[in-house]
Amino acid sequence: MAQRIRLLFIAGLAALAFGLVSHTAAAAGQKLRFVFVSHAPDSDSWWNTVKNGIKVAAEQTGVEVEYRNPPNGDLATMARLIEQAAASHPDGIISTIADFNVIGKPLIDAVRRGIPVITVNSGTPEQSEEIGALMHIGQPDYTAGLLAGERAKKDGIHNFVCVNHYITNSASVERCAGFAKGLGIALGSQMIDSGTDPTVVESKVEAYLRANPKTEAVLALGPLSAIPTIAALKAMHMAGHIYFGTFDLSSEIVAGIKDGTVSWAIDQQPYLQGYLPVVFLANYDRYGVIPADKVILTGPGFVTKANVDLVEKYAGTYR
Amino acid sequence: MDESRITGAAPPPRLDERLGRINWAQRLMMRPDSGAGVGVVLLLVFFAFAAAGSGMFAADGIMNWLHVSAELGVVSVPAALLMIAGEFDLSIGSMIGFSGMMAAIPAVYWGWPVWVAILFAFALSVALGWLDGYLVIRTRLPSFIVSLAFLFILRGLSLALSVMLTNQTIISGVNRAAKGDWLAPVFGGQIAQPVFVFLAHAHLIGTYRDGSPLVSGIPMVMIWWVIIAAVAHFVLSSTRFGNYIFAAGGDANAARSLGVPVARVKVILFAATAFCSALLGIAQVMEFGSAAADRGLDMEFEAIIAAVIGGSLLTGGYGSAIGACFGALIFGIAQQGIYFANWNNNWFRVFLGALLLIAVLFNTLIRRRVTGER
Numbered sequence: 001m002a003q004r005i006r007l008l009f010i011a012g013l014a015a016l017a018f019g020l021v022s023h024t025a026a027a028a029g030q031k032l033r034f035v036f037v038s039h040a041p042d043s044d045s046w047w048n049t050v051k052n053g054i055k056v057a058a059e060q061t062g063v064e065v066e067y068r069n070p071p072n073g074d075l076a077t078m079a080r081l082i083e084q085a086a087a088s089h090p091d092g093i094i095s096t097i098a099d100f101n102v103i104g105k106p107l108i109d110a111v112r113r114g115i116p117v118i119t120v121n122s123g124t125p126e127q128s129e130e131i132g133a134l135m136h137i138g139q140p141d142y143t144a145g146l147l148a149g150e151r152a153k154k155d156g157i158h159n160f161v162c163v164n165h166y167i168t169n170s171a172s173v174e175r176c177a178g179f180a181k182g183l184g185i186a187l188g189s190q191m192i193d194s195g196t197d198p199t200v201v202e203s204k205v206e207a208y209l210r211a212n213p214k215t216e217a218v219l220a221l222g223p224l225s226a227i228p229t230i231a232a233l234k235a236m237h238m239a240g241h242i243y244f245g246t247f248d249l250s251s252e253i254v255a256g257i258k259d260g261t262v263s264w265a266i267d268q269q270p271y272l273q274g275y276l277p278v279v280f281l282a283n284y285d286r287y288g289v290i291p292a293d294k295v296i297l298t299g300p301g302f303v304t305k306a307n308v309d310l311v312e313k314y315a316g317t318y319r
Numbered sequence: 320m321d322e323s324r325i326t327g328a329a330p331p332p333r334l335d336e337r338l339g340r341i342n343w344a345q346r347l348m349m350r351p352d353s354g355a356g357v358g359v360v361l362l363l364v365f366f367a368f369a370a371a372g373s374g375m376f377a378a379d380g381i382m383n384w385l386h387v388s389a390e391l392g393v394v395s396v397p398a399a400l401l402m403i404a405g406e407f408d409l410s411i412g413s414m415i416g417f418s419g420m421m422a423a424i425p426a427v428y429w430g431w432p433v434w435v436a437i438l439f440a441f442a443l444s445v446a447l448g449w450l451d452g453y454l455v456i457r458t459r460l461p462s463f464i465v466s467l468a469f470l471f472i473l474r475g476l477s478l479a480l481s482v483m484l485t486n487q488t489i490i491s492g493v494n495r496a497a498k499g500d501w502l503a504p505v506f507g508g509q510i511a512q513p514v515f516v517f518l519a520h521a522h523l524i525g526t527y528r529d530g531s532p533l534v535s536g537i538p539m540v541m542i543w544w545v546i547i548a549a550v551a552h553f554v555l556s557s558t559r560f561g562n563y564i565f566a567a568g569g570d571a572n573a574a575r576s577l578g579v580p581v582a583r584v585k586v587i588l589f590a591a592t593a594f595c596s597a598l599l600g601i602a603q604v605m606e607f608g609s610a611a612a613d614r615g616l617d618m619e620f621e622a623i624i625a626a627v628i629g630g631s632l633l634t635g636g637y638g639s640a641i642g643a644c645f646g647a648l649i650f651g652i653a654q655q656g657i658y659f660a661n662w663n664n665n666w667f668r669v670f671l672g673a674l675l676l677i678a679v680l681f682n683t684l685i686r687r688r689v690t691g692e693r
Contacts, residue, residue, distance in 0.1 A: 042668075066658075066661060068658060071667060071668060072616045072617050073613065073616070074613060074614065074615070074616045074617075075611060075613075075614075076390075076603055076607065076614055076615075079607065080383065080386065080387055080655070081658065083379075083383050083386075084380075084383045084384075084655050084658050084659065085658075086379075087374045087375075087377065087379040087380040087383050087533075087659075088373050088374045088375070088380070088658075088659055088661075089374050099489055099491075099609060099611065100491075101489075101491050101493075101494070101607050101608045101609035102607040102608075102609060102611075105607075109527075112527045112528065112529070113527055113528070113533070114527075114528050167478065167482075167488050167612075168478070168488045168489065168611050168612045168613040169488075169489075170487065170488065170489045173487065173488060187486075193478060
């Protein structure tokens, strides 16, 4: 009996291996192969829009793009992913700079191998330049926070609470810090480490607002914190009465803008962060052409009640 | 009982199975780690087909998955020892983040020499590991619960302390502080660089365009993995303390009545686990030059999985340090191999889970077959 099970097991393994070999053989050929490495944990649905951008660009340019991420968001794992990507001889690497200290060296090594690299999303143009990347495509987090803070100040806001669902990412903290600077106050204890579990985020926001009833504004850093915050504000009957801004878009956030719960959302056009690097790399590899600009800013743009209709149709897929 | 043995009568002499001769192959297979060893070979063969031509078995590709295995191996070996002694430590992952923070904050913000900061982080971690073990022994609560509490406490402390002391969640600039330090390279450095330069000159491994080798050296964490595994294997198989470990996990009460210092054995193992977790945390900080509060996330589970794949029983009293190394290897090969084989990223955890399940089933199958256990 045990013998038969073992035979079956080995046969299955062999079949699987051969299936994969034929698959990879078919996929090879002359097709360009890029690897896209992000820092986002599996739970972050915002990245679907980036993935859609990648998919459309891959289809249009006829290349193959592998998307990879550390399943739990651990950046040490991300460094290994980049090293692995470089070892597999791709025709280009696209990566976020979640933490320059950790991600910098593997990316520099990839550039030294002669692999073209484009950095996207988080990170600064200076870090991208130091890596030797072809260009950086994204939205500078601190600047975006600062502009949002200045906007809020103009709207008469004096204090705020920052709902941070990814507190171990320095980019997230910079968004809060930029907003505080824009308001002209110091970032102290008004940052909630909310985690990513929606129920926990909701209860933490509720608890904070009960304990600090004088809070004038809420800043969420993305759908993971914004969606539960919308629910919390509705449950506390504060929706529409408290100034509420958020980074990034999702269908829930768009609905929130329409019904007045959300004052504005900062759109960094993630679709472009997936689409553009693939198109640029494909043309760079094929014809050696690439824009001379070292930085392409995809944001910040503000989505408010005035222009939300345009955005609504594609929220969560292309916007 | 066989009649022929009692009467001492003529052939065929069928011996009691306990007295039967076993050949070397069977003896090899009876070891707790043999299943995992076979699993490593099978997995390598599997990926040799599945990831053919992907660079997985070039020098830099091998270094990639070995590095992942080594980092896990450093914590899976002590986790296996602790499991053999009948206890769990779920705070391994949090301890990695915590110890890294405790090394980085003094070095960067308080201006301590890096070697002092490293020793401080080790001392603090071992003390906390000791406390973890002491609480388990004194309260007689399951270590599952006590170390689960430590999982949250340490993760929270890393975050709270770093925000309180530095207003940041990532402490950068450790590499600047560690420049010229004598102790930092022992954890975050590399050795045997000249060997790889030689290999590159001989065109045996790939090079960058400037001629320097793609693999610049062997990361110290791999060396530590070998050292920890060797020490653990020696202790387990050739010392009195090793027997104590098996006895404590097999039946703690019986062991106690035979004079085995069960409490001390367990507390020492908790401290040793904390030490190894700290070693990994510090190695990562020294390699990357920064500490983050979320380093080592989920490592406690990976360490326990690796120990179980390596033949350690969740109930204690049975297992091996070499097996835990095989377990870490299986994990590293499977995890990185999935990427080399170019499978869809969304299916990553499904593949990983299935591979682990197959590995454990296979392991158990072999052990049952060879030991005749049912």
